[in-house]
Amino acid sequence: xxxxxxxxxxxxxxxxxxxxxxxxxxxxxxxxxxxxxxxxxxxxxxxxxxxxxxxxxxxxxxxxxxxxxxxxxxxxxxxxxxxxxxxxxxxxxxxxxxxxxxxxxxxxxxxxxxxxxxxxxxxxxxxxxxxxxxxxxxxxxxxxxxxxxxxxxxxxxxxxxxxxxxxxxxxxxxxxxxxxxxxxxxxxxxxxxxxxxxxxxxxxxxxxxxxxxxxxxxxxxxxxxxxxxxxxxxxxxxxxxxxxxxxxxxxxxxxxxxxxxxxxxxxxxxxxxxxxxxxxxxxxxxxxxxxxxxxxxxxxxxxxxxxxxxxxxxxxxxxxxxxxxxxxxxxxxxxxxxxxxxxxxxxxxxxxxxxxxxxxxxxxxxxxxxxxxxxxxxxxxxxxxxxxxxxxxxxxxxxxxxxxxxxxxxx
Amino acid sequence: xxxxxxxxxxxxxxxxxxxxxxxxxxxxxxxxxxxxxxxxxxxxxxxxxxxxxxxxxxxxxxxxxxxxxxxxxxxxxxxxxxxxxxxxxxxxxxxxxxxxxxxxxxxxxxxxxxxxxxxxxxxxxxxxxxxxxxxxxxxxxxxxxxxxxxxxxxxxxxxxxxxxxxxxxxxxxxxxxxxxxxxxxxxxxxxxxxxxxxxxxxxxxxxxxxxxxxxxxxxxxxxxxxxxxxxxxxxxxxxxxxxxxxxxxxxxxxxxxxxx
Numbered sequence: 001x002x003x004x005x006x007x008x009x010x011x012x013x014x015x016x017x018x019x020x021x022x023x024x025x026x027x028x029x030x031x032x033x034x035x036x037x038x039x040x041x042x043x044x045x046x047x048x049x050x051x052x053x054x055x056x057x058x059x060x061x062x063x064x065x066x067x068x069x070x071x072x073x074x075x076x077x078x079x080x081x082x083x084x085x086x087x088x089x090x091x092x093x094x095x096x097x098x099x100x101x102x103x104x105x106x107x108x109x110x111x112x113x114x115x116x117x118x119x120x121x122x123x124x125x126x127x128x129x130x131x132x133x134x135x136x137x138x139x140x141x142x143x144x145x146x147x148x149x150x151x152x153x154x155x156x157x158x159x160x161x162x163x164x165x166x167x168x169x170x171x172x173x174x175x176x177x178x179x180x181x182x183x184x185x186x187x188x189x190x191x192x193x194x195x196x197x198x199x200x201x202x203x204x205x206x207x208x209x210x211x212x213x214x215x216x217x218x219x220x221x222x223x224x225x226x227x228x229x230x231x232x233x234x235x236x237x238x239x240x241x242x243x244x245x246x247x248x249x250x251x252x253x254x255x256x257x258x259x260x261x262x263x264x265x266x267x268x269x270x271x272x273x274x275x276x277x278x279x280x281x282x283x284x285x286x287x288x289x290x291x292x293x294x295x296x297x298x299x300x301x302x303x304x305x306x307x308x309x310x311x312x313x314x315x316x317x318x319x320x321x322x323x324x325x326x327x328x329x330x331x332x333x334x335x336x337x338x339x340x341x342x343x344x345x346x347x348x349x350x351x352x353x354x355x356x357x358x359x360x361x362x363x364x365x366x367x368x369x370x371x372x373x374x375x376x377x378x379x380x381x382x383x384x385x386x387x388x389x390x391x392x393x394x395x396x397x398x399x400x401x402x403x404x405x406x407x408x409x410x411x
Numbered sequence: 412x413x414x415x416x417x418x419x420x421x422x423x424x425x426x427x428x429x430x431x432x433x434x435x436x437x438x439x440x441x442x443x444x445x446x447x448x449x450x451x452x453x454x455x456x457x458x459x460x461x462x463x464x465x466x467x468x469x470x471x472x473x474x475x476x477x478x479x480x481x482x483x484x485x486x487x488x489x490x491x492x493x494x495x496x497x498x499x500x501x502x503x504x505x506x507x508x509x510x511x512x513x514x515x516x517x518x519x520x521x522x523x524x525x526x527x528x529x530x531x532x533x534x535x536x537x538x539x540x541x542x543x544x545x546x547x548x549x550x551x552x553x554x555x556x557x558x559x560x561x562x563x564x565x566x567x568x569x570x571x572x573x574x575x576x577x578x579x580x581x582x583x584x585x586x587x588x589x590x591x592x593x594x595x596x597x598x599x600x601x602x603x604x605x606x607x608x609x610x611x612x613x614x615x616x617x618x619x620x621x622x623x624x625x626x627x628x629x630x631x632x633x634x635x636x637x638x639x640x641x642x643x644x645x646x647x648x649x650x651x652x653x654x655x656x657x658x659x660x661x662x663x664x665x666x667x668x669x670x671x
Contacts, residue, residue: 040670082479082548085637092637093644237670245666249659256652263645264451267551275552275634276544285594 037236039224045115047250055105062098072196077152078277096266106292120332121223127324129216143202146195153274169307227332235401294358302370328389336395441555441562457489463629477524479547550634564623566591567602
C-alpha cells in the first residue's frame, strides 16, 4: 500500500531515513496522511470520521484508567464505581468522560452513517468499506451494552436481563445459549465477569476493524458531496494541511459540546434508576436501554411475537450490510437525486420517531406508532431504494468537482 | 430545508409533550424549587447543608444508612476537623479489638457513617420486611432529583384529609401513609419530619419545610460532593476549548485561503 501512489519521499533526517529504509512507517504516514489526494469539496459532515476516531481513543484511554479502579464483583461493583467518583483523585472526571463518551461516540457514528447514506458513500467501489463500518457499529453496540452492565445498577441488571433473554427466542438451542451467555442459570457474578472481560477486549477489535476501514478507504479515496470521482489534481488537495486543519477544528467544536454535558449535566443522558444498586427481586417500572439503542428497542417491541421481534431488530442492522446492492441508483449523492433526498430525510425522522417509541412504555398510541415506523424503516430499504433507483430521474451533474466548486462560488 | 427542520422540531416537541403526559401516572409531578446548587455556577449552601446533616443525624439516620460517606467528608461542608470531631463525639461504632473480639469504640473521622442496622436482613426485619434505602446517592437515584426528595418529605396527606375517591382508588386505610408524590401513594415511611423536630443551633426556625429543604441540600451534597469542582473545571475546560477553536478556525481559513 505504501507504494500505491507517487514517488517515495526523501527524508533529510538520517535517523528517520535509516528507519524508513527498514520499516517504511514514515513513508506510509507521508503518503496516506500528508500528500494523500483528497477531494477539495468536503463539507463539515466529513469531519465525523475523525471525530469518531478521537472518541474511540478517548474511550480506550479513560476505560483503561477506570479498569484500574473498578471491581467486577456483584457485591462490590456498584460501590467501586462510587469510590471512583468520590475517592479516586479526579476519578469523577474520568468516569464522566467515559460514561458520556459512549453517547458522544454514538452521536459521531450516527452522523457519520447518515453522511455515508445521504451522499451514497457505500456505492461501488466502496462496498467493503461500508460493510466494515457496519461491523464497527455492531461491535460498538456490543461494547456499549456490556459497559452499561458494569456499574451494576438497576438498569444495568434489568437491561442485561432483557437483552440476553432475547436469545432464548431462538428455537431449540435458545435456552442453552442464554445459560452459556450468563455462565449460569441466572444473571450473576459470572455474567458480570465475562461482560467485563469482553468490554475490555472488544474496543481493541474495534481498533483493528477501524484500521481495515481506513485501509479500504485509502484504496479509492473518500467520496465527496457531489459523488463524482476526482478527475485530476485540480479536484483534490493534499490531506495535510487542508483536512488535518479542518478535521482538527471540527474535533474541537465537537469537544466543546461534549464538555458542556460532561461538566454541567453528566447524568442527563443516563437513567436515574442506575444509581440504585442491582436488585434481582425488584423490577424497575420501565426498563429502557441507553438512548442510542432506543430505535432498535422500539423495533424489537413493535412485533407482537418474541422471535419475530428479535429477527426484526437484528434485521434492522443486517439490512445495512446489503445496502450497497439494495440501492439501484448509479448516482451517489443525494444532491442530484431529487426524490431520494427527501426519502433519506424522512428515514431520519422515522428513526427519531422510533427512538421516542422505544423510550416510552409500550402502551396506547406508542404501539401502532412504533409498528408504522418499523414498517416504514424496512419499506425504505427493501422496496423504496431498489424501485427508486429505476424510476428516479437524476438532476444534471457537473462535469467535475472543480467545476462544481467554482460554479458554486460564482453563483 | 429550513421549513423541514422547523416542522421536524414541532413534531418532536409534540412527541415529547405526549411522552411526559404518559410518563406521569397518578402521582403528582414534583414542583420545581430553586436550589442553591442548580445551574452551571451553583454551589452548595454550606449553612443549609450543615443544618441538613443535623436533620439526617437526629431523624433519618435511625433507619437510613449513608454508607458511601465518611465523617471526614463533613469537612467539605465548611466545618473544621475539630468541629466535625465535636459533632461525632457521642457516636460509637462497632469494631474488632486486637484479640479479634467485637467491641464498640468512639467514631473517628476516617470511619464511614454508622449504619443503623448491622445488615440488610436486620434492616428489613425492623421495617416490615423492606430495608429502608441507603441515602448516599438518593438524589441522583430518583427522577426529579432534589425536587422529588423535597416534595416527598413534605407531600404527606393525613388520612382524614383524603377525599373518599382517593381512599377508595388506592385502598388507603388509617394505618397507611399517603404521599402525593410517591408512586402508588402508599409509602412505608411514616411522615419523618414535623415542626420543631430538631432545634437548629443557628436559630433558624425549624419548620417542616425548612427541615425538608435543609436535609435535601445535605443529601444533594452527599450524592455528589465533587460537584463544585466539576463545574469549576468545566468553566476552565470550555474557555480553553473556545479559545482553541477560534485559533483552529483562523489557521484553517489561512490554510484554505488559496483554494477558495
